[in-house]
Amino acid sequence: MLPASAVQPRLETSGLTAYYGATPALRNVSVGFAPNQVHALIGPSGCGKSTFLRSLNRMHEETPGAHAEGQVLLDGHDVYSSKVDLKKLRRQVGMVFQRPTVFPTMSIYDNVAAGLRLDGRIARTRLNEKVENALTVAGLWEEVKDRLHTSAIALSGGQQQRLCIARTVAPAPEVVLLDEPTASLDPQGTQRIEELLFHLKEKFTIVIVTHNMQQAGRVSDTASFFYLGELVETGPTRQVFTAPKEARTEAYITGRFG
C-alpha cells in the first residue's frame, strides 16, 4: 500500500468549514483521499464526521439553514463552484446512509434502476445489464435474481442495505460515501458489508463513517480522527491506531473518552 501522499487524491478538502445556522459544526478541515482505498472517519458522537461526509456531495446544504465554506475538490475540480450540476456531482459521489433507505413503492429492480433512469430513456437490455452488474457488485444478485420484480421492503435489513449499495453504485460513481452503514445491522449483516468493502475499493474510492473502532481497523486503509468539529489526525490506519501522533487520538482509541 502506498502512503496517501504519494498519489494524487481523488477527493480533497481544503479549509472546509460547515455550519448549521451560524454555528460551525466543522472547522477548517483539509484532507485528501487517495483513489481505490477505504478511508475511515472516526470520532465520538457530534464530532462533525457525518457533517464532513455530507459536505463532500453537498448533501449538507439540504438541511434547512446549513451551508459550507472552503473547498472540496473532486479530481481537482471544486464541487462548490456555481457551475457544478448537483445531479451530476451526486452521481459521481454516491452515498449510503445509516439505515437502509429502499424506496418502498418500488421493486428490487426499480430501486437499483432509479438512479439510472434519471438520464432519461435507456434501452431495456442496457438497463437489465447495469442492474445485474450493480447487484452483483453489492453481493446481492444470487439472493434476489429470481424475485427482481417483487417488493424491496420484503428483504431483510442487511439485504436492504446491500440493495442501497447496489443503487448507489449503479450509475458508476467515482467515490462512495457510507455513513455508518452497519449501525442498524446484526453481526452477520455487518460482516457481509465489511467484506463487500474490500471488493468495492477496487472500483471506487470509499469514505466511511464508523463508530466502531474494530470495524475501522478491519476495513480501512487510512483513518481520520475528528474531535469537536476539527480534524485532529489523519494517516494510514495502522499508524493512527498503533502510533498516534496526537495525545487526543491516543486517548480516544484506547477508550479513555468518546
Add this chain to the structure above:
Amino acid sequence: MRRRVRRWKSRVMVGVLVLCAVLAVLPLLLILGTLIAKGASSINLAFFTQTPVPAGESGGGVVHAIVGTLMIVGVACLMGLPVGIGAGIFASEWPASRLARSTRFIADVLNGTPSIVVGVFAWTFIVAKQKHFSGFAGSVALAVLMIPMVMRTTEEMIKLVPNSLREAALALGFPRWRTSLKIVVRTCMPGIVTGVLLAVARVAGETAPLLFTALGNDYLKTNIRQPLAALPLVVYKYATGPYDDWHRLAWATALVLILVVLVLSLASRFATRGRFNAPR
C-alpha cells in the same frame, strides 16, 4: 381489602368506557336501521332508472338525482383535487415559508366554515352574476369545501414519509421536484387517496351549499350549466313535502346516499393496501 376496592374501581371504569363506546356507535346503527326499515321497501329497479312522476301518482325514481350528484361531484373533483393536492405538496415541501403558513391557517379556518356560507359565496359570485342557477355553481361550492380538506390530509400524509427517503433520492441525484413526486408522494399515495375519498364522501352528502346553486331539477338533465338535481336535494324536497309517496322516496334516497358514503369510506380502507403495502 384494598385490592378488592381497586378491582371494583377498575370494573366500574371499564363499564363506563364500554358504555361510551356503545353510545358513540349507537346513532349510526339507529340511523342505518331506520333508513333500512323505512326506505328499503321503496328501492327497486324503477327507483334507479326512472325520473319522478307527477305528485299523487305512485312510483318513479331518482335517476335524475343520481346523475346530477355524479356530475356535480365529478366536476367539483376536477377543480378541487388538483388544487388541494398541489397545495398540500407545496405546504409540506416548504413548510416554513410564509405562503405555506398562511395557506395552512386559511385552510384550517375554511375547514371549520359552515358549508352554507360557502354556498352563499358561490351564489354571489356565480349564480347572481350569471342570473341563473347551475350545477356548475354547486360544483364550485363543493370544490371550495374539498380543497382545504384534501390539502391538509395530503400535507399530513407527506409529513409521515421519513426524511431519510427524501435524502436518499437527493443523494442519488434526483432533483427536488422529482424527489417530491416520484418518491415522497408515491410513497404516501394510499394515504392521499384515503383523504380524497373521505372528502368526496363528505361533499357528496352536502345539502346546504347546493340549495341556492344547483337548486334541484325534476327532470333528467346532463348540462352542467343548468340547474341539476342531487341526492341530498331530493331528500330535502321529498321529506318536507306533503305526500306519503314523497316521504317514502325521501327515505329510500337517504338510504342510497348513506350507502354511497359507506362504500366510499370502505374504498378508502382498501386504498391503503397498495401494491407493496400489504396489511401487517
